[in-house]
Amino acid sequence: MDDVEHLMKTVGPRLRAVRQQRDLTLAQASDATGISVSTLSRLESGTRRPQLELLVPLAALYRVPLDELVGAPATGDPRIHPRPVIEHGMTVIPLSRRSGGLIVYKLVLPPGGPHPSPETNSHEGYEWLYVIDGHLRLVLGEHDLVLPPGEAAEFDTRVPHWFGNETAEPVELLSIFGAQGARVHVRARPKGRPAPG
DSSP: OOHHHHHHHHHHHHHHHHHHHTTOOHHHHHHHHOOOHHHHHHHHHTSSOOOHHHHHHHHHHHTOOHHHHHTOOOOSOOOOOOOOEEETTEEEEEOOOOSSSOEEEEEEEOOOOOOSSOOOBOOSSEEEEEEEESOEEEEETTEEEEEOTTOEEEEETTSOEEEEOOSSSOEEEEEEEESOOSOOEEOOOBTTOOOOO
């Protein structure tokens, strides 16, 4: 078996692993990409040969570089060439190449209005947020917090959570998403409480 053929045989398991890390079903991936569930299933099982027109939308959905999906050998260049993606009005810039382990993103949230009752969600994983600029609202379980620049939060994503921008200025933050963690540690002042003098 030549190197290319071996590379092609590793794509299916890699696609399945990345989809499962994103906590997506085959049906959800199908809805988001327009690729049929049966085609996705055959890609993941290795019975369908991966083609560029199938891999490009999957790489965009899973927010991973195409060369990572196919397991292309490293070039030795450590630089990452991020390609921003717009999701729900938010700019998502991947800052890491790996689909396993810690995944790092820079997020830019446009100015927004108030969310009186934001819809929280929960999923497997552990997340760290660090605010670079602006003020980020974070709803985490029973906590409703505002994180100013320089403040960070870390939490188990099985706790219902939501974050967004309710100010007239954009919010820039780093998001680091990893495997399931143990405890919730949040250090921020509650929304509306003034900063210490």
